[in-house]
Amino acid sequence: xxxxxxxxxxxxxxxxxxxxxxxxxxxxxxxxxxxxxxxxxxxxxxxxxxxxxxxxxxxxxxxxxxxxxxxxxxxxxxxxxxxxxxxxxxxxxxxxxxxxxxxxxxxxxxxxxxxxxxxxxxxxxxxxxxxxxxxxxxxxxxxxxxxxxxxxxxxxxxxxxxxxxxxxxxxxxxxxxxxxxxxxxxxxxxxxxxxxxxxxxxxxxxxxxxxxxxxxxxxxxxxxxxxxxxxxxxxxxxxxxxxxxxxxxxxxxxxxxxxxxxxxxxxxxxxxxxxxxxxxxxxxxxxxxxxxxxxxxxxxxxxxxxxxxxxxxxxxxxxxxxxxxxxxxxxxxxxxxxxxxxxxxxxxxxxxxxxxxxxxxxxxxxxxxxxxxxxxxxxxxxxxxxxxxxxxxxxxxxxxxxxxxxxxxxxxxxxxxxxxxxxxxxxxxxxxxxxx
Amino acid sequence: xxxxxxxxxxxxxxxxxxxxxxxxxxxxxxxxxxxxxxxxxxxxxxxxxxxxxxxxxxxxxxxxxxxxxxxxxxxxxxxxxxxxxxxxxxxxxxxxxxxxxxxxxxxxxxxxxxxxxxxxxxxxxxxxxxxxxxxxxxxxxxxxxxxxxxxxxxxxxxxxxxxxxxxxxxxxxxxxxxxxxxxxxxxxxxxxxxxxxxxxxxxxxxxxxxxxxxxxxxxxxxxxxxxxxxxxxxxxxxxxxxxxxxxxxxxxxxxxxxxxxxxxxxxxxxxxxxxxxxxxxxxxxxxxxxxxxxxxxxxxxxxxxxxxxxxxxxxxxxxxxxxxxxxxxxxxxxxxxxxxxxxxxxxxxxxxxxxxxxxxxxxxxxxxxxxxxxxxxxxxxxxxxxxxxxxxxxxxxxxxxxxxxxxxxxxxxxxxxxxxxxxxxxxxxxxxxx
Numbered sequence: 090x091x092x093x094x095x096x097x098x099x100x101x102x103x104x105x106x107x108x109x110x111x112x113x114x115x116x117x118x119x120x121x122x123x124x125x126x127x128x129x130x131x132x133x134x135x136x137x138x139x140x141x142x143x144x145x146x147x148x149x150x151x152x153x154x155x156x157x158x159x160x161x162x163x164x165x166x167x168x169x170x171x172x173x174x175x176x177x178x179x180x181x182x183x184x185x186x187x188x189x190x191x192x193x194x195x196x197x198x199x200x201x202x203x204x205x206x207x208x209x210x211x212x213x214x215x216x217x218x219x220x221x222x223x224x225x226x227x228x229x230x231x232x233x234x235x236x237x238x239x240x241x242x243x244x245x246x247x248x249x250x251x252x253x254x255x256x257x258x259x260x261x262x263x264x265x266x267x268x269x270x271x272x273x274x275x276x277x278x279x280x281x282x283x284x285x286x287x288x289x290x291x292x293x294x295x296x297x298x299x300x301x302x303x304x305x306x307x308x309x310x311x312x313x314x315x316x317x318x319x320x321x322x323x324x325x326x327x328x329x330x331x332x333x334x335x336x337x338x339x340x341x342x343x344x345x346x347x348x349x350x351x352x353x354x355x356x357x358x359x360x361x362x363x364x365x366x367x368x369x370x371x372x373x374x375x376x377x378x379x380x381x382x383x384x385x386x387x388x389x390x391x392x393x394x395x396x397x398x399x400x401x402x403x404x405x406x407x408x409x410x411x412x413x414x415x416x417x418x419x420x421x422x423x424x425x426x427x428x429x430x431x432x433x434x435x436x437x438x439x440x441x442x443x444x445x446x447x448x449x450x451x452x453x454x455x456x457x458x459x460x461x462x463x464x465x466x467x468x469x470x471x472x473x474x475x476x477x478x479x480x481x482x483x484x485x486x487x488x489x490x491x492x493x494x495x496x497x498x499x500x501x502x503x504x505x506x507x508x509x510x511x512x513x514x515x516x517x518x519x520x521x522x523x524x525x
Numbered sequence: 526x527x528x529x530x531x532x533x534x535x536x537x538x539x540x541x542x543x544x545x546x547x548x549x550x551x552x553x554x555x556x557x558x559x560x561x562x563x564x565x566x567x568x569x570x571x572x573x574x575x576x577x578x579x580x581x582x583x584x585x586x587x588x589x590x591x592x593x594x595x596x597x598x599x600x601x602x603x604x605x606x607x608x609x610x611x612x613x614x615x616x617x618x619x620x621x622x623x624x625x626x627x628x629x630x631x632x633x634x635x636x637x638x639x640x641x642x643x644x645x646x647x648x649x650x651x652x653x654x655x656x657x658x659x660x661x662x663x664x665x666x667x668x669x670x671x672x673x674x675x676x677x678x679x680x681x682x683x684x685x686x687x688x689x690x691x692x693x694x695x696x697x698x699x700x701x702x703x704x705x706x707x708x709x710x711x712x713x714x715x716x717x718x719x720x721x722x723x724x725x726x727x728x729x730x731x732x733x734x735x736x737x738x739x740x741x742x743x744x745x746x747x748x749x750x751x752x753x754x755x756x757x758x759x760x761x762x763x764x765x766x767x768x769x770x771x772x773x774x775x776x777x778x779x780x781x782x783x784x785x786x787x788x789x790x791x792x793x794x795x796x797x798x799x800x801x802x803x804x805x806x807x808x809x810x811x812x813x814x815x816x817x818x819x820x821x822x823x824x825x826x827x828x829x830x831x832x833x834x835x836x837x838x839x840x841x842x843x844x845x846x847x848x849x850x851x852x853x854x855x856x857x858x859x860x861x862x863x864x865x866x867x868x869x870x871x872x873x874x875x876x877x878x879x880x881x882x883x884x885x886x887x888x889x890x891x892x893x894x895x896x897x898x899x900x901x902x903x904x905x906x907x908x909x910x911x912x913x914x915x916x917x918x919x920x921x922x923x924x925x926x927x928x929x930x931x932x933x934x935x936x937x938x939x940x941x942x943x944x945x946x947x948x949x950x951x952x953x954x955x956x957x958x959x
Contacts (some may be wrong), residue, residue, distance in 0.1 A: 271934060276937070438628045496888055500687070500688075
């Protein structure tokens with residue numbers, strides 16, 4: 090199967106690498122016909138597709154993760170290589186596509202529509218995946234492959250009283266797939282967030298991990314926004330290193346809300362879970378980040394990361410995550426490997442990137458800013474244990490997540506640290522300087 | 526030459542005026558462009574006490590403003606000025622112009638990878654040229670760096686304050702390039718005499734009119750039909766096109782030899798090449814009025830749509846009929862003059878569904894529905910497009926109605942028209958529950 094996958098035209102996992110943006114074209118000078126000949130050779134390879142032996146979803150249903158709300162039940166599971174061979178006739182996960190089986194039981198009285206762009210903004214169509222298995226001059230066989238994949242697809246709508254299931258072909262997430270399912274009807278949204286184990290990778294039960302971090306006695310639940318603000322201002326400025334020295338990257342974001350709310354909001358904007366070795370250097374509460382997200386949308390997206398720790402705090406019963414937002418130096422213009430990734434010094438810019446993403450995903454109900462990182466001008470930049478310098482206005486953004494996506498005009502910007510006003514005086518000074 | 530237009534305007538007139546203003550300035554030719562000419566072709570819109578002016582820079586202008594070859598990296602500066610006479614500061618969302626825009630520091634790094642310190646001259650220059658949030662009362666201006674568009678650019682500005690969002694949308698031409706729009710009159714003058722324009726206010730009558738639209742595109746002579754017209758967009762520069770831009774849809778470059786050559790090479794090396802050309806298709810005896818595409822990871826995965834303005838209006842809004850398909854790979858064909866064309870997903874309903882689900886997240890979709898008009902074409906007896914790609918469909922076209930006021934997913938209304946039952950023409954899924 091491995092051999093077959095090298096012939097496939099399905100692209101590798103989308104990476105925020107330099108190839109996405111105006112890549113250097115060393116082969117620029119090749120004449121078109123020579124290139125065409127190479128193309129023919131590349132496409133001409135045979136595939137090893139066989140009709141799936143068993144399309145029953147029983148095995149998936151048995152291990153599926155399930156959630157219910159408003160008379161609707163959603164179950165989902167990520168297909169393993171074996172599931173994929175059995176149901177789809179080929180090892181699709183090996184081609185850089187993650188097939189996710191979804192079942193919706195609609196006990197409501199409305200016809201529902203599942204928005205696949207919310208599952209993955211860059212999902213693959215079934216025939217796109219099937220096409221990658223086509224062979225040259227094998228029309229009948231290719232048509233059979235198409236039919237097979239099409240039959241496995243999740244289709245809309247889900248009528249009242251109906252149970253519908255099928256596969257959505259997504260870009261891969263390692264270990265745990267954060268699955269955002271937005272079901273809509275006229276004037277209605279029923280959102281679900283499921284955390285699906287990815288077969289073939291080490292067990293990573295993020296929910297169990299988070300719920301086992303603190304005892305009830307260790308957690309303080311704040312009812313008053315003012316009290317919460319004070320606590321957030323007293324949090325350490327930065328993560329520490331493995332020895333406990335506070336020389337890590339700044340903690341410039343706080344998220345108030347369920348993990349599922351955060352997961353849904355970031356999934357809609359192309360963030361996926363992905364922990365790299367370099368993340369291990371950042372410690373808070375004496376441990377590595379609980380969850381790391383990286384943006385991987387459309388090849389050309391800014392490669393922002395979010396490293397989050399569950400705090401021993403709650404606000405009106407909702408969990409509080411303390412996080413770092415940053416992006417690597419070089420951005421999309423350097424290679425995507427561990428060694429090359431070093432924090433870009435302008436951490437406020439990365440903070441703005443995620444705020445804008447969340448505003449468009451409808452993820453925020455309220456947004457505020459608190460002091461706590463400590464204003465650090467570029468002329469007196471601080472340096473991490475890894476040798477990355479950084480500077481900031483000293484504020485951390487505090488995002489109160491919305492369970493139901495909101496419109497841009499519904500977001501309330503809290504009157505805490507005067508972010509906009511503070512920036513106003515900067516802007517005035519800047520304008521003055523420009524005029525001068 | 527600046528054009529100031531009240532926010533409360535008729536879309537058609539504004540579109541025509543705005544484009545006239547832009548085209549008038551843009552027609553001076555590539556060589557004649559002075560580096561700062563963009564300041565003389567600002568387009569301006571006003572909403573209440575907030576006025577926004579923009580200009581998209583040509584490659585030469587951008588390079589002159591920044592002193593480095595931005596165009597070579599696929600980066601284009603857009604000049605934005607916010608003249609804010611409200612009592613509050615606004616946050617401008619650059620991701621509304623381009624979901625994958627370049628922060629100033631990242632763009633600077635493209636030219637000096639080691640420019641990581643704030644004191645670095647290049648990084649500082651990029652920062653000082655950048656539009657800096659927020660936009661307090663008074664004037665705030667600067668550049669936003671986005672992916673380069675050749676020919677035409679849809680510039681969409683979202684300003685957010687607490688409980689207050691304001692949107693401004695512009696169609697601006699980029700001097701010095703040919704594009705589908707540049708040779709097309711749709712934004713320059715009225716395509717239809719006013720006596721031909723019918724404004725529908727009754728939903729049922731509108732639905733019936735949509736059903737009578739032609740089933741498919743044709744070739745230039747009108748002697749052969751091709752892809753199905755499976756898409757209707759209700760809206761224009763203020764709502765529909767900004768929604769598409771927010772989701773990463775961008776105008777195409779015209780089909781010309783340089784572009785085809787670029788795509789040939791792109792097809793061989795999984796590059797993301799957003800300007801792969803589209804072939805011309807015809808409705809109403811004319812080629813597409815606009816073509817948009819959404820590049821995904823590379824040229825193999827490029828969804829494209831073509832639109833034609835109809836003589837219909839719905840509640841005063843422009844109505845466009847269109848064709849959308851999903852490319853699933855580039856292949857060589859002898860049927861297209863440009864040789865390289867795209868293998869399309871034969872299940873054209875899939876691309877239609879994908880667009881609907883994509884724009885559901887645009888914050889501007891007000892309602893959607895389905896109408897008949899293509900004719901059911903089962904997978905067992907598919908029809909062919911002009912390059913002999915097969916296609917099949919349940920025969921319906923999706924109707925997307927946009928509104929300029931930002932709306933959440935929960936606000937989207939479903940028009941009670943045709944019912945969609947999934948794969949009405951396809952095989953029944955095995956192992957699927959009843």
